[in-house]
Structures are given as C-alpha cells and as structure tokens.
Amino acid sequence: MARSLTAAASPADVFPGSLAATTTIESAATGTDIIARLTDVEKVYESEGVTLKALDHVNLTLRQRDFAVLVGASGAGKSTLLNVLGTLDRPTKGEVRIAGVDVGTQSDNALSRLRLTSLGFIFQSFNLVEVLTVFENIEYPLIIAGARPAVARDRVQWLMEQVGLTGHRNHRVTHLSGGQRQRVAIARALANSPKLVLADEPTAALDSKTGETILDLLNHLNDTEEATFLIASHDPKVMVHAKRTIKIADGTVIEC
Numbered sequence: 001m002a003r004s005l006t007a008a009a010s011p012a013d014v015f016p017g018s019l020a021a022t023t024t025i026e027s028a029a030t031g032t033d034i035i036a037r038l039t040d041v042e043k044v045y046e047s048e049g050v051t052l053k054a055l056d057h058v059n060l061t062l063r064q065r066d067f068a069v070l071v072g073a074s075g076a077g078k079s080t081l082l083n084v085l086g087t088l089d090r091p092t093k094g095e096v097r098i099a100g101v102d103v104g105t106q107s108d109n110a111l112s113r114l115r116l117t118s119l120g121f122i123f124q125s126f127n128l129v130e131v132l133t134v135f136e137n138i139e140y141p142l143i144i145a146g147a148r149p150a151v152a153r154d155r156v157q158w159l160m161e162q163v164g165l166t167g168h169r170n171h172r173v174t175h176l177s178g179g180q181r182q183r184v185a186i187a188r189a190l191a192n193s194p195k196l197v198l199a200d201e202p203t204a205a206l207d208s209k210t211g212e213t214i215l216d217l218l219n220h221l222n223d224t225e226e227a228t229f230l231i232a233s234h235d236p237k238v239m240v241h242a243k244r245t246i247k248i249a250d251g252t253v254i255e256c
Contacts, residue, residue, distance in 0.1 A: 007045075033064040035195045035228045036085055041094030043080050043251075054080040055091070055249040062168030066088065067222045069242035070232040077251040078232040082198050085230065086119055087111045116145050120189065120200035120227070126181045128173045128188070135169045137163045137184050143190040159187040162224070163217060172248060179210035186217065190225055199231040203238060215241045 004026065043055040046143060054077050062085075062181040072078050087103050088121065096103040099118040115236040128137050138159055142152040160166045173181055182202060187198055202218070203211035219241055222229050229245075231238055239245060247255040 004080055028075070033100040034061055035064055035066070035099060036060075036062040037095075037097045038084070038091075039095040039097075040098060041084065041091045042127055042145060043084060043089065046094040054251050055084065058094070058251070058253050059163075060246070060253055062197070062228050064229070065222060065226055066228045066244055067219065067236050067242055068228075068230050068244040069232070070230055070246045071239065074191075074249040076248045078248060079200070080251070081248060081253075082230070083231055085196070086121060086198050087115055087241050102184070115193050117139065118195045120192070120194035122182075122185055122189045122197065122202045124201040124204045126178075126185045126205075128181060128184055130174050133170050133172055134165055134176070134184050136171060138187045138191055141188060145192055147192075155191065156187075160191060162221065163187045168245055178206050179213065182206060182210075182214055183217065186214070186221070190221060190227065193225065194227055194229045199229065199233075201235075202231060203233065203235050206235070211235065212237060 004006060038058050038060045041055055041058040041060075042053065045052045058081065060081075070081065078087065082221070086092055086099070087096075087098065089149070090104065098114060100209075101115075101118075119187050129140065129184055132140065138156045139152055142155060145154065147155070157166075160169060160252055163186055165183055168176065168180065173184055176184070182205075186202075189199075203214055206214060217238060218229060218231070221227070231242070233239075243246065245255070246253060
C-alpha cells in the first residue's frame with residue numbers, strides 16, 4: 001500500500017535521491033532554518049551601450065515559514081529580485097543560496113531540478129495548462145519530478161481539499177472563475193512541497209473579496225506546509241496579511 005503524502009512530508013519522500021533529498025539532509029545536518037540568502041548581490045543589464053543596475057548590493061535572508069511581502073515602485077527591482085531568488089536569472093555579482101545550494105556553482109540542469117523540487121511559483125496571470133483538468137494541472141509538476149503515481153494522487157487530492165476545489169477535480173481550467181484558477185495555481189505551486197514560494201502580484205487580477213480569500217488561503221498554507229512565501233505586490237491588503245515587509249528602491253533593499 002502506498003504511503004500517503006501528508007502536508008508535512010518533504011520532497012525527499014516523493015523523489016528519493018533527488019537534489020531535494022540532498023538539500024533536506026543538508027538542512028537537517030546544519031540545523032538551520034534559512035531557506036534563502038542573498039549576499040552582496042548585484043544584477044546588471046547592458047543593452048546598446050546602456051548599463052542598468054537592477055539590483056545593487058542586496059543582502060537578504062528568508063527563513064522557514066516567513067510570510068513576507070516585497071513592496072516597491074515600478075522599476076524598483078521587485079521582478080529582478082524574484083527572478084534571482086527563483087534561479088531564473090543569475091546574479092552579476094554576489095552569492096545566492098537556496099535551500100542550502102550555492103546557485104552560482106550549479107549547472108542549468110541542476111537549477112532546473114532545484115526549481116522543480118524546492119521552489120514554487122504563483123503568477124498574476126495563473127499560467128495554467130488550459131487543455132488539462134484541475135487535477136492534471138496540479139499533478140503535472142509531480143509527474144515531471146518523477147513522483148510515485150499513488151503518492152502523487154494522494155498529494156493532489158490533499159491539495160485540492162486545502163484550496164477548496166475537490167468538486168472541480170475533472171473540470172477544465174477554462175471553465176473556472178479567476179479565483180478558482182488562482183487556487184489551482186497555488187495548489188500546483190505547492191505540489192512538490194517547495195521550501196520557497198514566490199508570488200508575483202497574485203491578487204492583482206482578482207476582485208477584492210476573492211483576493212482576500214486567496215490571501216487567507218496563502219496564510220493557511222504557510223502554516224500547514226511550513227513553506228516560506230515571498231509575495232511581490234502593490235496591494236495594501238497583502239501588506240496587512242504579511243508577517244514581514246521587505247522594501248526595495250532603486251535595486252536596493254532598504255528595510256526588511
């Protein structure tokens with residue numbers, strides 16, 4: 001009989017021998033609750049002779065179960081910081097560590113695996129696979145990661161219960177409301193039990209009541225999954241829910 005994957009189970013239980021299993025062992029050995037650390041990070045873009053410093057000597061630490069909001073004006077560096085933390089962009093200078101892994105020493109394939117097993121992403125525009133059902137969208141990252149089928153089914157079922165979508169299991173996501181689609185996106189982001197979830201304006205496309213419901217859900221999952229959340233947002237309601245506020249201006253973290 002397959003072992004049920006509960007909320008507290010780690011990625012190492014789902015895909016033993018993976019990079020996730022290694023980093024779980026490293027974290028246990030060091031006894032640290034640090035999920036992400038940026039040390040003196042710079043990100044510089046150059047185009048047609050013009051140099052833009054998007055991140056300027058950023059030092060930032062995120063710990064297990066942080067529920068933080070990243071605030072700043074347009075062009076302040078929020079998206080770049082999310083991209084660097086999500087290993088989608090490499091820093092020009094400085095060190096980035098995610099789940100104990102020095103990102104700068106990893107190959108592109110290793111970073112892809114790290115994103116799959118240790119990071120979750122929630123987008124403003126949902127980015128769901130429209131030809132798949134609710135269940136299949138949530139299951140998809142688990143299939144890519146090589147999760148055992150029975151364990152993956154248990155995990156998806158549990159997540160659907162948590163986000164209130166059990167009755168929509170076989171519905172195509174094109175038949176759902178915006179709030180329901182964002183619930184699917186949240187469940188998908190948490191499918192592989194990530195250590196860090198990065199959300200870019202997750203309530204921007206939703207009405208105020210639905211946005212409040214989504215924030216309550218994220219807070220709930222922050223507790224039950226023990227994952228770290230960093231949410232980039234201009235929404236004052238997000239700041240009310242946050243346990244920590246990180247401000248960025250001109251590529252520099254000025255308060256955290």
